[in-house]
Amino acid sequence: MWENIEVALEKTPLDKLKKKPSEDNLGFGVHFTDHMYLSKWNREKGWHDSKICPYQDFQMNPASMVFHYGQAIFEGMKAYRGKDDQIFLFRPKDNFERLNTSALRMCMPRVPVDLVLKSLKALLYLDREWIPSAPGATLYIRPTMIGVDPILGVKPSDTYLFYIIMCPVGAYYPEGFNPTKIYVSDEYVRAVKGGVGQVKTAGNYAASLYMSEIAKKAGYTQVLWLDACEHKYVEEVGTSNIFFQIEDELITPPLGGSILGGITRDSVLKLAQSWGIKTVERPIAIDEVLAASKDGSLKEIFGTGTAAVISPVGELMYKNETYIINNGETGVLAQRLFTELQAIQNGYGADPDKWVVRVC
Ligand code: COI
Numbered sequence: 001m002w003e004n005i006e007v008a009l010e011k012t013p014l015d016k017l018k019k020k021p022s023e024d025n026l027g028f029g030v031h032f033t034d035h036m037y038l039s040k041w042n043r044e045k046g047w048h049d050s051k052i053c054p055y056q057d058f059q060m061n062p063a064s065m066v067f068h069y070g071q072a073i074f075e076g077m078k079a080y081r082g083k084d085d086q087i088f089l090f091r092p093k094d095n096f097e098r099l100n101t102s103a104l105r106m107c108m109p110r111v112p113v114d115l116v117l118k119s120l121k122a123l124l125y126l127d128r129e130w131i132p133s134a135p136g137a138t139l140y141i142r143p144t145m146i147g148v149d150p151i152l153g154v155k156p157s158d159t160y161l162f163y164i165i166m167c168p169v170g171a172y173y174p175e176g177f178n179p180t181k182i183y184v185s186d187e188y189v190r191a192v193k194g195g196v197g198q199v200k201t202a203g204n205y206a207a208s209l210y211m212s213e214i215a216k217k218a219g220y221t222q223v224l225w226l227d228a229c230e231h232k233y234v235e236e237v238g239t240s241n242i243f244f245q246i247e248d249e250l251i252t253p254p255l256g257g258s259i260l261g262g263i264t265r266d267s268v269l270k271l272a273q274s275w276g277i278k279t280v281e282r283p284i285a286i287d288e289v290l291a292a293s294k295d296g297s298l299k300e301i302f303g304t305g306t307a308a309v310i311s312p313v314g315e316l317m318y319k320n321e322t323y324i325i326n327n328g329e330t331g332v333l334a335q336r337l338f339t340e341l342q343a344i345q346n347g348y349g350a351d352p353d354k355w356v357v358r359v360c
Helices: 065-069 092-105 113-126 202-217 263-274 286-295 332-345
Strands: 007-009 035-042 046-054 072-074 077-081 087-090 138-147 159-169 180-185 222-225 241-246 249-252 278-281 298-305 309-318 321-324 356-358
Touching: 007 113, 035 113, 046 113, 065 138, 072 092, 072 202, 087 113, 087 332, 092 113, 092 138, 092 263, 113 138, 113 159, 180 202, 202 222, 241 263, 241 286, 249 263, 263 278, 263 298, 263 309, 263 332, 286 298, 286 309, 286 321, 298 332, 309 332
Parallel strands: 007 046, 180 222, 180 309, 249 278
Antiparallel strands: 035 046, 035 159, 072 138, 077 087, 077 138, 087 356, 138 159, 241 249, 241 298, 298 309, 309 321
């Protein structure tokens, strides 16, 4: 049934095409391309009225369920202008499969992965001039699904919109690839096992804002969340997963239900293993990290994510004490992973697992 979905094409008139921003100062998620993908779902027709169309505002009923009960899921992926000016995606099916896992947990419909990927490729081709070529600049892609029934009773919506918007971006953090300062939250938590911490749903990000603002005011870029029960074990940074190199082991918290299963996280684990580095997915207590920092066995900390790529951590703040990591500098392993990942994503590196998909 899904193979028969038709995708219409409505091009933006030439005189309405936007002026492209300078690649020197793209910021993150502030400029949007000329087109988007849009599809509707209801119980009778499934996905229908699918189209690639001009980037546009929605007119929505103020009672739409997404505004009240938060049925909203999304993905983050990127297109890269790489080798020989070709355009690449990185593990795109994994993103759409993860979106479908999120959909299941949030009582939302699955998207047809192959068709949506095909549509994304067409959208990228249409807006290919928007894909930056400056080093480190990419086109960020945001597939999103929302429940839109105009009904205030609490239940899963019977109607949905799925759309894909795209924006040329630079580094996610103002620091770029330079080490970030991270505030460890010992009071507020992000997610609890059995909840929706492993789901890429809007509410997880809303829940993180209060503590993130406190951290920002104290001069920190991001929050490192601890587990919700004991406030003891490290979870994730919210915009990225987290890795610790202690002695010669690369350690990251396991995917126990409260942590997002990052695609960059998985890629880093596989890359490090292929280089002979011992990787361990296990609960790691903040006290263990800080003890390793004090005795010198903690070599590096870095975050991983689509937006953040590899994000070295230069400082931790926990209970009013600061801990400088790797002299506040980017570590050797973080640098190697960043360089290799970028090489693969841009079509230059060896790609034994076929992570890279050429668009055009
Ligand atoms: C991503 O890394 O793509 C994310 O979705 C994280 C953040 C920008 C919300």
